[in-house]
Amino acid sequence: MSSSLTNQHILSVDQFNQSIIQDLFSLTEQMKLYKQNKQIRTVLNGYVLGNLFFEASTRSRMSFTSAFLYLGGQVNHTTGVTFSSISKGETLEDTINVIQSYCDVIVLRHSELGTAKKASQVSRVPVINAGDGIGEHPTQALLDLYTIFDEKKQLDNLTITMVGDLKHGRTVHSLARLLCLQKNIRFIFAAPQIVQMPEAIVSDIKSHGFQVELTDDFNAAISEADVIYSTRIQRERYENPSDYETFDGLFTLTKEKINHYCKPDVTVMHPLPRTNEIKLDVDALPGAAYFRQAANGLYVRMALFCSVLGKEING
Amino acid sequence: MSSSLTNQHILSVDQFNQSIIQDLFSLTEQMKLYKQNKQIRTVLNGYVLGNLFFEASTRSRMSFTSAFLYLGGQVNHTTGVTFSSISKGETLEDTINVIQSYCDVIVLRHSELGTAKKASQVSRVPVINAGDGIGEHPTQALLDLYTIFDEKKQLDNLTITMVGDLKHGRTVHSLARLLCLQKNIRFIFAAPQIVQMPEAIVSDIKSHGFQVELTDDFNAAISEADVIYSTRIQRERYENPSDYETFDGLFTLTKEKINHYCKPDVTVMHPLPRTNEIKLDVDALPGAAYFRQAANGLYVRMALFCSVLGKEING
């Protein structure tokens, strides 16, 4: 399949449009079927992924790794602790210049904003941003969007309630921007004022003609939702710990709250890991989609690798 | 091959009976032949192992990895130091819930007792316990038993002398229980009183009708043995270091002691790593089986993966 993503770096959700996303999600569906039917894919035989995690991230690293392996490729990975060349004072650009010769595509996770772009500027092989500090993590946004599609069987005409720390949450920022490519989305952002969605993103959404509501009334916010997207409220973000204490618990989803306040077919998502935001008793509810969401990361990344490497999938 | 282990979690030696073990060992023999003849196996093509070592263990991790690779499978592994999700406060259950979507079988090593069982309760893919603290390490017991079989060409009618720290040694406990499935085993446990075999295990063995002798006379104990199973005496287990000094050396196997006290065809085993328990001059003796024992770990684990994943082996 020659895709418009072939040989492209994947740095930001801004690269995607409706047509790219439709192609990608249709490929994602295929991947899910292959995996579930235990069909063996060999499309990436002879390909090597350079899986560079300058910052540890078990889930993302293992998800990218398995996505590549299940397509018949091989993975050459490294993690922060073993990055000896960096500790010897090498620049990121030099590291990438060398490692691109050892692989066919690079996945890069780094704690510093802008690292993925820097890498892409020297790399002849495609670079996929797997999170660069407070920057983007575009494949997370793709898998989030795919999960909404997979759970609701539609991407338009939905009320999406995002809750938790919306100020620092890289995932909610990127997902909000991807949702702006859809039609008739109503956004509800429920957070303590101190960690509400940044004004720049709110303006951006409004400029696309969408309705945005900001609130700290958690129960009201979830009652309207087709999809609740919860993120961690990080205690360390509060200058005054007592502020945190005030909110803690108010923004926690429980089975009782969901049964009491939410639509019967509400979908609950979370990028994981969770701590206290979603109680264990929610897990058994049919709308608890966060583990399916994590599983979708595998399929979306399989589809992305095929697209970026320009590989045809033969049913 | 449809085995009674197909799709089973492997948590404890209590799951095994004579028939399971015979099937497994016959498969193990096949695996050894394949490996030694450098025949290429592809039976696990398209399969991914999630090799989760929350606690470092070079030998076990590499043994499981190569076992999977030699069958044509792929390995996605992680080790304690890079377990970022745990450090972010995620529960083991959540981690397993996510990672099971990225693989077909999980091998789990953890420092806490009961972890493997906990993981198995949420995992749809088989979980193999690769050691959970003072708990079990069932594949070690299997490879130990296989090594006895391989060295002696029989599992019945043997005198097995276990020496060293029998109190804390997870491997000797599990092996003793597996040996209770055999016929006419005489057990000699030679250890300083302070680290002798726990009474519960001794009773258990006796309830199976076997003869058990406890002693701290090392030389007498090894003189009766068909198999000597040595384990590390850990200095740190002694409240009073001078107790340790008293025993140190008394329980060390040397070529001289073996030639002087032991049966000519005695087999010497050790789970490794060894420190001072077996002197280097023992290595050249024909009965020094500990490196063959380590090699058997590969074949037993290959057999176990095939059984658990229900794969037919075509000669």
Added chain:
Amino acid sequence: MSSSLTNQHILSVDQFNQSIIQDLFSLTEQMKLYKQNKQIRTVLNGYVLGNLFFEASTRSRMSFTSAFLYLGGQVNHTTGVTFSSISKGETLEDTINVIQSYCDVIVLRHSELGTAKKASQVSRVPVINAGDGIGEHPTQALLDLYTIFDEKKQLDNLTITMVGDLKHGRTVHSLARLLCLQKNIRFIFAAPQIVQMPEAIVSDIKSHGFQVELTDDFNAAISEADVIYSTRIQRERYENPSDYETFDGLFTLTKEKINHYCKPDVTVMHPLPRTNEIKLDVDALPGAAYFRQAANGLYVRMALFCSVLGKEING
């Protein structure tokens, strides 16, 4: 292909002669073509590399790994931080004795001189020295020599200027010795006196009948060069930091210096990582070969694995 390297340990550049090197470089050329044409190699299907990095080295580890993977093999690796068996007091020999059963070839990096040899004495599978402290790193010397051949299309009749810390630089020592197998090489060693090439190596080169010049006049030294081989001047090597300050910068290659002093077709090499020895503006010059040099590491190691494992390459 049955090579004279088949089943040999690769410990030192002293093992190589002209005929071995010619065979190896001709195989290296083939490997480069395969890789560049994205041809899939399966020659190492069913083989496992034990990639043992007791000391971290991102570049070398990833280069060996990808070399093995691109030939269809599998890699079982471990790095210093996870070497639990060593931390439990196991000897290197015992570790190797066990791990050789889990793989078909071992690559070993260690901080201590002589480790590779020690490992080779107990290993039935070939051991490749990937650097042991101040000892050798023979595959680095091979890829350096191959790069000179690849850039200059000849190995004889060249002036090779080595600059930087020539005293502690393992790579320049090994490369100098390999160059002694060629004809009519003129060596210029440009370094502050305190880190000049050891007298033993200088004598050795002279005993082969080659001309050697030692200097601290950097600009003169590079003006004669067909090839400049630059290495890091390590600040920590100077007892008196002000000595370092005196030299710092004098031995730095810049585009301006190269354009002003050097032959138009000069080749610039560096084992990487670089810090201040070569300015970024050099990168764009046609003679800046250091990233191609790093890439050549992949092809040379692919050729070496085939030779050591005695594998035929079918075009």
